[in-house]
Amino acid sequence: MxxxxxxxxxxxxxxxxxxxxxxxxxxxxxxxxxxxxxxxxxxxxxxxxxxxxxxxxxxxxxxxxxxxxxxxxxxxxxxxxxxxxxxxxxxxxxxxxxxxxxxxxxxxxxxxxxxxxxxxxxxxxxxxxxxxxxxxxxxxxxxxxxxxxxxxxxxxxxxxxxxxxxxxxxGGPPDAAPxxxxxxxxxxxxxxxxxxxxxxxxxxxxxxxxxxxxxxxxxxxxxxxxxxxVENSTLSVPPAKAAELPPELRELLGYSHELVLGLYKGGHPANALKQA
Ligand SMILES: O=C(O)CCC(=O)C(=O)O
Structure with missing residues (x-):
């Protein structure tokens, strides 16, 4: 046990x-x-x-x-x-x-x-x-x-x-036996x-x-x-809906970027919300 x-x-x-x-x-x-x-x-x-x-x-x-x-x-x-x-x-x-x-x-x-x-x-x-x-x-x-x-x-x-x-x-290798x-x-x-x-x-x-x-x-x-x-959050919560959510949640969904990952037209994905 x-x-x-x-x-x-x-x-x-x-x-x-x-x-x-x-x-x-x-x-x-x-x-x-x-x-x-x-x-x-x-x-x-x-x-x-x-x-x-x-x-x-x-x-x-x-x-x-x-x-x-x-x-x-x-x-x-x-x-x-x-x-x-x-x-x-x-x-x-x-x-x-x-x-x-x-x-x-x-x-x-x-x-x-x-x-x-x-x-x-x-x-x-x-x-x-x-x-x-x-x-x-x-x-x-x-x-x-x-x-x-x-x-x-x-x-x-x-x-x-x-x-x-x-x-x-x-912490083991991803193919570790259970x-x-x-x-x-x-x-x-x-x-x-x-x-x-x-x-x-x-x-x-x-x-x-x-x-x-x-x-x-x-x-x-x-x-x-x-x-x-796992969940494609920017499809399930498109910009018009995301605009109504708390900023922290928008960030967690993917209206955010990690260095250059996740950019929208080369800029911050929050810019897509302004247009929504
Ligand atoms: O049912 C649970 O408590 C765990 C579920 C789980 O690990 C899974 O569905 O991958």
């Missing part, structure tokens, strides 16, 4: 937070979101899906939907479609940690993805994997290139499939807690062995700005 995931309570100590993420690979921030934030998020996602039933079909048939399987429902591109998504993404302790921990390798930080996942009864345990797979040509190392967040919008329990993580399993399951531990969390981990840490969604307890997740990622994002 592996070691349990370190936990921090409010007010989180930024140095301890960064150390745990960088050196141990994962940490749980207790009550990163209030119960009210979680309920608002779930209500808005449910309302959106009820009004747009075609979205569930699209998600189920998508690249990520195929990976997740039929016992997981997802909704992507939350920013611009779900009213509270900006607040959820801009959780300042999490974004602050991402900026600091990614700063050795990038001056700018991007949002990799912001998604909703519901893991239903019958969901299988995933294989241990790293979220850096799509960037597997980047060598591993001491400094992370991306972080992943799994925030519990409903309680994560051992029975409903709380995320498994293998502490200290990060560690043994005996080293993995489950991140059981109450509604509002958030698991923050290096994207090169081995982890997996657990099996949901309950009869009716759907595990509901708000998941997002942050990355160095010189890698391509």
């Amino acid at each position: 592996g070691k349990s995931v370190p936990r921090l309570t409010r007010p989180y100590d930024p140095e301890e937070l960064d150390r745990l993420v960088r050196d141990r690979g994962a940490v749980i921030l207790e009550q990163a979101y209030s119960p009210q934030d979680c309920e608002t998020f779930l209500r808005q996602v449910d309302e959106f899906l009820a009004e747009h039933p075609e979205e569930a079909d699209y998600a189920a048939g998508s690249v990520l939907g195929y990976f997740q399987g039929s016992t997981t429902s997802t909704l992507h591109s939350l920013v611009g479609r779900i009213d509270c998504a900006p607040k959820m993404v801009l959780q300042s302790d999490i974004v602050g940690c991402a900026r600091r921990v990614l700063s050795p390798l990038s001056e700018t930080v991007l949002l990799t993805i912001a998604e909703y996942m519901a893991r239903e009864p019958g969901a299988h345990r995933q294989e241990l994997h790293c979220d850096t797979y799509s960037w597997r040509h980047v060598p591993g190392g001491e400094n992370p290139i991306a972080l992943t967040v799994m925030a519990a919008m409903s309680d994560f329990t051992a029975a409903n499939g709380a995320t498994w993580v293998v502490l200290d399993s990060h 560690p043994d399951w005996s080293e993995a531990v489950q991140a059981e969390m109450s509604q509002g807690d958030a698991l923050l981990f290096r994207a090169d840490l081995f982890h997996a969604g657990g099996a949901n062995t309950t009869a009716s307890d759907v595990r509901r997740i708000f998941s997002m990622g942050f990355q160095v700005a010189w890698l391509r994002q």
